Amino acid sequence: MNQPQAFDVIAVDTLLERARALREQGFRLVQISATQLPDQVELTYSFDRDSRLTNLRLNLPNGARLPSISGVFGCAVLYENEVHDLFGVPVDGLAIDFKGNFYKTAVKFPFGSTKAPCAAPAAGAPAPCAVEEVKK
Amino acid sequence: MSPWTRLLIYLVAAPILGGLLAGWDRRITARMQSRQGPPILQPFYDVLKLWKKENVVVRRSQNYYIFFFLLFTVFTGGLFFAGADLLLVIFALTLAAIFFVLGAYKASSPYSFVGAERELIQMMAYEPMVLLTAIGMYMVTKSFHVHDIAGHGSLLIFALPGVFLGFLYTLEIKFRKSPFDLSCSHHAHQELVRGITTEFSGRSLAMIEIAHWYENVFLLAWVFLFFAAMPALGIVMSVAVFLFMIFVDNVFARLKWQAALKSAWAVTVVLGFGNILVLSLWSGKPAAPPAVVDAPSAPVMVETTTPKLAAQPLPATTTTDRRN
Amino acid sequence: MAYFKMSWLALKWALKKPATSPYPFVPRRLLAGSRGKLSFTKDGCVYCNVCAKKCPTHAIVVNRANKKWAIDRLRCIACGYCVEACPKDSLTLKPEHGAPTITRDREIH
Amino acid sequence: MARTVIPFGPQHPVLPEPVHLDLVVEDERVVEARPSIGFIHRGLEKLAEKKDYVEFTYVAERICGICSFIHSQTYCQAVETLMNVPVPPRALYLRTIWGEMSRIHSHLLWLGLMADGMGFESLFMHSWRIREQLLDIIEATTGGRVIFGSCKVGGVRRDIDDETASGILKELDEIEKDMREIARVFLEDKSVKARLCGIGTLSKQEAYELGCVGPMLRASGVAQDMRTLGYAAFGDIAVEPVTRTEGDSYARSTVRCQELFQSVSIIRQAFAKMPAGEIAVKVTGNPTGETITRTEQPRGEVVYHLKANGTKNLQRFRVRTPTFANLPAMLKVLPGCDLADVPMIVLTIDPCISCTER
Structure with missing residues (x-):
């Protein structure tokens, strides 16, 4: 049931190349997930072929720009907009850019680091967390 | 009974009967869906509640259209029950519907716009058949007056089975039942929210509801006209038709407007025109012979009714063939 | 007839008893295992505060000094986590559901 | 009619949850559909950093009100x-x-929702009538109707004894019989077919490339079902993915209808093969490491990405729900359809917006 999981760490500039190669081999994009680490955003791209996962990992310093793979995998648009809206990662070359309106959150980039310089106009109001913990 | 008494009875009794019919409709529908359903008087409670509610409108003028919709619907039924000209009745019915559509257009909401457009398409679908029904009745009774048609000695259904079936088909549209609840419907709301009535509330929505009650009673009375020679049968058949409408409502998905328009016209052409064609061919032939066969002294009534009675079996069978 | 596939089902149910019940007049059948309302019995409670700590929504507040146990009903999600955690079996989940409320008052025992 | 923009949602009778579509309509034909979602983003993923990992099971379960159990299971x-x-x-x-x-x-x-979407109210009511019977079984065994709350880290919280099991199997027979009646209407009635056939067609290639999952993908002919990975008891119970090749709304409802009976058969097999023994083990310590876990929800493949660093809170909790993956396909098939088909197409992906905006 638990497939061995490897996270293939790659450099940002090889992402598109790798994505293209995976697409040619008949992979589909399963998900893109991001994790905010203290000074970088860790991005995980999961691809699937015949129920086998291949994961690519990118480490993106806070505020660095991410190239979009939406030209290769069309459905990446949603994930990339999500990464932008929640983590404040600016994405270049989005096929459909919601311009920060994909998620209508109360604060900009709720999951991102507060230190990140934001490309969006509401850069002045980033908050560490959108989720108010239920506490009296 | 004088026309005025009938008119008065209609004005008072139709909304009560219409409301009860709506209540029964909801109850029977609920049972077919294995639900308890609301009380029989629920439609009255609904209308009373609507009447007390605030009337929120986009433009105030939309309410006038709805008032005229109600007025002309009542007028349509009134003409019918007073025994007036059937063509006039149809004209008034169309006029009422047009006011309804105009009211929806006035509301300038995309949903009521599309609803109004679909209502117009539906009118295109049912008008020819309604007209043919009147013509068919004229061909049998030689009169457009409801009074004369009702007083006609024979059962119109025997001469007009095709027209009757076609009329049933259009009734499904007029009653706003599935498969033709395109422009607005009580339960369906998936495409257009409430379609044509989206932007109406409070008193004007109550008026729409009451207008539908009047309309339904008038339409069922028209069904009765097919069986007017035997009033008991007529009432039974009107109720049966109403039950059939509810049944069809419950066993059909909603069709698209293209399908509604095409099928309604196909029915009009095949059943309506077919029936009338057969009727005119048939009555065209025997119209001459009676003058030869019958003595001039024969009473007029006999002269007109006998060929009709003789003509019954043939149109009935031919149109049944067409149906199959 | 390819068009009337539903007829049999609709007619059959029209003659049967409806599957629904007239709800407020006939109360709903209670299922024994249902997680309904959390009920508290004062007797064994030692006010150890475990339930309050385990509660995922912080619905329970325990005051050991005053020997008070309180719950915010609107916050409780009836998960039964506190019932499992309670060392003295003072908490149980009853199958019946609580009455609706519009105030956020804490229920204090 | 000139071009009109019809706002579809976020509050629309056909939608149980908020998603907004601006439908550019020309003569009732949709020319363009502009989506916007994100009305109810709850930030549950962030909540994982505040709640301890055992408590978080209850939050994970509340990501969705329908596939709740599989969320907690995953x-x-x-x-x-x-x-x-x-x-x-x-x-x-x-x-x-x-x-x-x-x-x-x-x-x-x-x-039921699909039947309601095409204006077939009685079919809708009958689908939900059968669903109620099943919800009663679920409530009797787990304690909740849709939020089961019976899964916990290390096992499950409640057991089903043999007597209850045989009762459930008996009721399942009844339910299966009722479901056959409904499925017959769905698959054979001509007015239903008129509304479903040829609506929202996706080819095998398109469906795969747009990243569709679950019944959407299987209806287009790709036999992909995460249950074949063999999680839970699926190692012992073989699952043959139900597939169709047409790729239209009708194919999707066929796939779902057949999966009903497939699931009934899986439940029967599971009851027959179920071993005796403990239902949970005690879990101590804190999680550490990273994993991507996938299971098959009713709506398709769900992906959980967990990253833990040895504390009682997770460092990152990320869910990719099936609806999120199916949205691009929905937007792809909307242009060119009739206004009347929009509810069909929106419903055909079985949209669960609360999942999507966890």
């Missing part, structure tokens, strides 16, 4: 993978049974 599986917890086999079987029950009730809900 979450528990992911945490168990991280912590190497040996889950007792009986617990795995119970998870399978409840998972399949939630699949049946979700599919029945969907069939």
Whole structure:
């Protein structure tokens, strides 16, 4: 049931190349997930072929720009907009850019680091967390 | 009974009967869906509640259209029950519907716009058949007056089975039942929210509801006209038709407007025109012979009714063939 | 007839008893295992505060000094986590559901 | 008619949850559909950093109100993978049974909504009538109707004894009979076919490339079902993915109808094969490491990405729900359809916006 999981760490500039190669081999994009680490955003791209996962990992310093793979995998648009809206990662070359309106959150980039310089106009109001913990 | 008494009875009794019919409709529908359903008087409670509610409108003028919709619907039924000209009745019915559509257009909401457009398409679908029904009745009774048609000695259904079936088909549209609840419907709301009535509330929505009650009673009375020679049968058949409408409502998905328009016209052409064609061919032939066969002294009534009675079996069978 | 596939089902149910019940007049059948309302019995409670700590929504507040146990009903999600955690079996989940409320008052025992 | 923009949602009778579409309509033909979602983003993923990993099972379950059980199951599986917890086999079987029950009730809900979408109210009511019977079984066994709350890290919280099991199997026979009646209408009635056939067609290639999952993908002819990975008891119970090749709305409802019966058969097999024994193991310590766990929800493949760093809170909790993956396909097939088909197409992906905006 638990497939061995490897996270293939790659450099940002090889992402598109790798994505293209995976697409040619008949992979589909399963998900893109991001994790905010203290000074970088860790991005995980999961691809699937015949129920086998291949994961690519990118480490993106806070505020660095991410190239979009939406030209290769069309459905990446949603994930990339999500990464932008929640983590404040600016994405270049989005096929459909919601311009920060994909998620209508109360604060900009709720999951991102507060230190990140934001490309969006509401850069002045980033908050560490959108989720108010239920506490009296 | 004088026309005025009938008119008065209609004005008072139709909304009560219409409301009860709506209540029964909801109850029977609920049972077919294995639900308890609301009380029989629920439609009255609904209308009373609507009447007390605030009337929120986009433009105030939309309410006038709805008032005229109600007025002309009542007028349509009134003409019918007073025994007036059937063509006039149809004209008034169309006029009422047009006011309804105009009211929806006035509301300038995309949903009521599309609803109004679909209502117009539906009118295109049912008008020819309604007209043919009147013509068919004229061909049998030689009169457009409801009074004369009702007083006609024979059962119109025997001469007009095709027209009757076609009329049933259009009734499904007029009653706003599935498969033709395109422009607005009580339960369906998936495409257009409430379609044509989206932007109406409070008193004007109550008026729409009451207008539908009047309309339904008038339409069922028209069904009765097919069986007017035997009033008991007529009432039974009107109720049966109403039950059939509810049944069809419950066993059909909603069709698209293209399908509604095409099928309604196909029915009009095949059943309506077919029936009338057969009727005119048939009555065209025997119209001459009676003058030869019958003595001039024969009473007029006999002269007109006998060929009709003789003509019954043939149109009935031919149109049944067409149906199959 | 390819068009009337539903007829049999609709007619059959029209003659049967409806599957629904007239709800407020006939109360709903209670299922024994249902997680309904959390009920508290004062007797064994030692006010150890475990339930309050385990509660995922912080619905329970325990005051050991005053020997008070309180719950915010609107916050409780009836998960039964506190019932499992309670060392003295003072908490149980009853199958019946609580009455609706519009105030956020804490229920204090 | 000139071009009109019809706002579809976020509050629309056909939508149980908020998604907004601006439909550019020309003569009732949709020319363009502009989506916007994100009205109810709840930030549950962030909440994982505040709640301890055991409590979080209840939050994970509340990501969705329909596939709730499989959410908690997937979450528990992911945490168990991280912590190497040996889950007792009986617990795995119970998870399978409840998972399949939630699949049946979700599919029945969907069939009902679909019937409602095409204006077939009585079919809608009958679908939900059957669903109620199943919800009663679920409530009797787990304590909740849609929020089962019976899964926990290390196993399950409740057992099903043999007597209850035989009662459930008997009721399942009844339910299966009722479901056959409904499925017959869905698959054979001509007015239903008129509304479903040829609507929202996706070719095999398109469906795969747009990243569709679940019944969407299977209806286009790709035999992809995460249950074949063999999680829970699916190692012992073989699952043959139900596929169709047409790729239209009708194919999708066929797939879902057939999955109803597939799930019933899985529940029967699971009850027959269920071993005796413990239903949970005690879990101590904190999770550490990273895992991507996938399971098959009623709506398709769900992906959980968990990253833990040895504290009682997770460092990152990320869910990719099936609706999120199916949205691009929906937007792809909307242009060119009739206004009347829009509810059909929106419903055909079985949209669950609360999942999407966890």
